[in-house]
Amino acid sequence: METHFQQELNQLKSELLRMAGLVERAISNAIEALVKRDMPLAEKTIREDAQINEMEIRIDERCLNLLALHQPMAGDLRFITSAMRINIELERIGDLAVNIAERAVSLNQEPQLKPYIDIPHMAEITKKMVKDVLDAFVNRDAALARSVCERDDQVDALNDQVFRELLTYMMADTKTITRAVHLIIVSRCLERIADHATNIAEGVIFMTKALVIKHHADTKREKGKEGT
Secondary structure, three states, X not given: OOOHHHHHHHHHXXXXXXXXXXXXXXXXXXXXXXXXXXXXXXHHHHHOHHHHHHHHHHHHXXXXXXXXXXXXXXXXXXXXXXXXXXXXXXXXXXXXXXHHHHHHHHHOOOOOOOXXXXXXXXXXXXXXXXXXXXXXXXXXXXXXXXXXXXXXXXXXXXXXXHHHHHHHHHHHOHHHHHHHHHHHHHHHHHHHHHHHHXXXXXXXXXXXXXXXXXXXXXXXHHHHHHHO
16 A cells, blocks of 8 residues: 555646646647737736746645655655756746747737748647656656757757748848847747756656766766776
């Protein structure tokens, strides 16, 4: 039978997954509001961020209580500290989705500058990264977490491509500058969402393997071993 502590760990996991679902929906709704020029959906996305913020506070309190009352060791300790990190990252992703929705509100009041192609593509990659990294956390799947890290380069490349394209619009016609800047911010927000998903993935790898891969620390460690 499960102990009370194990039940609390499962409840923590469930709450994180619910929060992740809200965050994924926020990204989807923000991009849909932009592409479909849906002002009510953009405003709804902004309002619903309060729910994500409330969950972040509740999950943080749950983690602190687990640490204080149970004094977990080894794998359980890594699980709880990883959950705390994921909680922070998800809240920040929610804030970025709000930023996108706010840009949508501004852009939807102007004629559309260009067809949206790369930005929706970026959004699909980032949403999948967020989904996969939470699956990796739940299933303790380090390989899936590593694949999330690897996908970050795709988003970076698309972000650069969007910036270069929008720069040509601004250089050709100064009247496009405001709209182009809003779109650059949208692209940058998606790139930051991918970064946060990557941060979560690094935490999952630490949780499952007790291995630090941030700044390629694992590669450096292996090279150090080869030199000894």
